[in-house]
Amino acid sequence: MDAAPPPVTGPRLAVVPAPDPGAADDADVGRAFAAGEEWALAEAYERWAPLVHGVSMRALADRPDAEDATQQVFVRAWRGRETFDASRGSLVGWLVGIARHVCADTWHQRARQSRQADAAREVVGATTAPAHEAPEHVVERLAVLDAMAALDQPARGIVELAFFHDLTHTQISASTGIPLGTVKSHIRRSLLRLRDSMEVGRATAP
Incomplete structure (x- = not known):
């Protein structure tokens, strides 16, 4: 008969109860958060998300932006x-310090989008062209607008x-989760x- 295996004498893993x-x-909570314990992230959000949201709301004066900022604060905090x-x-x-940085970034983004919108209006103009505008310019503008509307998501x-x-491409990849090559x-x-749409528009212009 085969001999029985020797008893295990090494150390055993202790079962640590969930906190x-x-x-x-x-x-x-702070120490556990820094150590990467996920329960601490959930607990930090439970305790301080209302405060972070209040700071963001006072800084941005816009509820959707404040809600987005609150989410960004905890994402940035957890990653860092x-x-x-x-x-x-x-x-x-x-967390409040991060919230101030996020709100500042939001204001910078608002200013950049405003400048870009002004530039886009100057380049594209209204969909209805002025009476003196050349017909080929109208066709070209409409071709761009149609082509943008026809693009599928996520393109x-x-x-x-x-x-x-x-x-940048890298920032888009990081914010959307889509691989950089894609x-x-x-x-x-x-x-x-x-x-191609622009070329078609020019070819069909009267």
Whole structure:
């Protein structure tokens, strides 16, 4: 008969119970957040999202923008959690600091979009052309508008991010989760399609 295997004498893994987030104080949540414990992210959001939203609302005076900013704050904080130093301040203070940066970025983006919209109005003009405008210019403008409207998603969104929001290919990839190579392919194909539409518009102009 085969001999019985020897007993296992090595160390055994201890079963660590899940923490009770409600019993953790703010400092505990901060340390766990910096250590990458996911329960701490959920607890931080539960405790301080209303405060972050209030700061964002006062800075931006727009509820949708404030809601977006609140989400961005916690996403940025979680991605950069290794940089949080509990010895230098509290987690809630760190989150409020991030909120101020996010709100400033939003204001910069608003200003950039306003400048781009003004430039687009100057270039594209109203859909209804002035009486003195040459017919070929009307056809060309309509061709661009039609081509943009005909682009499928996500290609249309990517083109808008690139040309109306002034994002780089890398930034578009990071914000959408679409691989960088795919972003570049969408932009290249979309530009070719817009070019073809322009050529068709010129060919059919009276």
